[in-house]
């Protein structure tokens with residue numbers, strides 16, 4: 545069981561949240577120069593890092609905030625939680 549400390553609601557059980565995938569900084573710069581295979585991989589192959597990972601979570605059954613969660617994928621330790629920057 546994971547407890548996520550929502551910056552707006554405080555510590556909450558992970559069942560209130562929905563995991564929305566790995567956090568990606570931005571789209572690749574030269575998308576027109578990518579091969580079709582590389583672009584499909586970018587869209588469909590999720591990153592699966594071992595250790596510290598940035599993830600997007602949605603406080604679905606709480607305040608509705610979109611959060612950036614830094615989590616250790618080996619230990620499930622939550623290292624940092626912040627509001628997701630939409631820019």
Ligand SMILES: [Zn+2]
Nearest residue numbers: 550553603607
């Ligand atoms: Zn919340």
